[in-house]
Amino acid sequence: MVNNITMTHASVNSGTAVILEVASVKYGWKNITNTDPITGKYDIVEAEYSGFENPRIVISGHFDVDSMLTSGITQEILTEFATIRSITPISLSIPTGETPTYLKGRPTAGYETDGDMTMLDTINVQIDSFDLNISGVSSDKGRNWDYTITCHETS
16 A cells, blocks of 8 residues: 555646545556567567557555545546546656655656656656446445546656
């Protein structure tokens, strides 16, 4: 569980950071490679690096509708984030540990192989999808809502 994950955008919650409660994070990276067979060879294919997909970030957590945090995530706020149509991306901050150490975002010069890999403490994202799960089995009268937010990094 990662504490104090926040999402921020000027159009949501009056620009105040929204706290994603009781959250866990999955970060994914996928290179794009072309793998073509070499004519007349039967052992291994030729591989050529073509780039990478934007990193994917999946955040899962839950919130208690009977004990909401001030500036905590809600269905309404999550819907506002998901429906943003703006050239300004959502800012995601994922601090971990006591110090804290941040899950880093894109370097200012981009992911250049010969560039400066000083990555930023915030990640610019766009929400691809979200899911809410409300179950009366795991909580009294369905008060605990589980959520999963899938987003991808943008520039």
